[in-house]
Amino acid sequence: MRAGYDYSILDPVWKIIQKFPGIPRVKSFLWILCKRKLITNVERSNRHFTICSRCAVCGFVSEDIEHIFKFCPPARQVWSELIVPEKLHDFLSLGISEWICANLGGACSFARYVENWILVFGYTLWNFWLHRNDFTFSNAPGNFGNICDRTKAMVASLDRSTRLLRPFRPAHGGAAIG
Numbered sequence: 001m002r003a004g005y006d007y008s009i010l011d012p013v014w015k016i017i018q019k020f021p022g023i024p025r026v027k028s029f030l031w032i033l034c035k036r037k038l039i040t041n042v043e044r045s046n047r048h049f050t051i052c053s054r055c056a057v058c059g060f061v062s063e064d065i066e067h068i069f070k071f072c073p074p075a076r077q078v079w080s081e082l083i084v085p086e087k088l089h090d091f092l093s094l095g096i097s098e099w100i101c102a103n104l105g106g107a108c109s110f111a112r113y114v115e116n117w118i119l120v121f122g123y124t125l126w127n128f129w130l131h132r133n134d135f136t137f138s139n140a141p142g143n144f145g146n147i148c149d150r151t152k153a154m155v156a157s158l159d160r161s162t163r164l165l166r167p168f169r170p171a172h173g174g175a176a177i178g
């Protein structure tokens with residue numbers, strides 16, 4: 001083995017996450033989440049950074065990854081809007097890595113609205129994390145706004161920017177510019 005070589009590129013999970021079409025910061029976040037390396041309050045408590053492992057959003061006694069991304073009331077609310085009702089139980093029962101891969105892998109059958117699902121799923125997770133951080137660390141929590149609206153705005157802004165990058169083609173033939 002070569003010292004310093006990044007073996008994550010050989011990980012099948014990374015092969016799925018690296019295809020995530022959203023912004024790089026969210027791609028890195030998804031990888032860290034998949035590897036369960038996010039510093040939740042349970043983790044902060046285990047490392048003695050805090051004596052309180054409670055969720056700052058809802059007060060639940062143990063804020064771990066499953067709680068933030070699946071079971072905290074804002075997550076419950078968003079998933080009940082986005083996921084086919086009969087599939088919600090199965091959707092929430094998957095392990096974190098399996099769950100992320102199933103939804104980013106492109107053949108997901110959980111979503112009610114499949115358009116841009118990979119982006120919607122990835123950005124929703126990111127916004128749960130930002131929302132949780134707002135409650136955990138901000139002096140004035142609660143100004144984060146609606147998670148679904150934020151996700152929609154992120155997806156729309158990426159859609160606009162990729163459209164701007166596409167070569168311009170005149171409506172009635174002619175050469176492409178750009």
Ligand SMILES: [Zn+2]
Pocket residue numbers: 055056057058059060067071072073
């Ligand atoms: Zn909570």
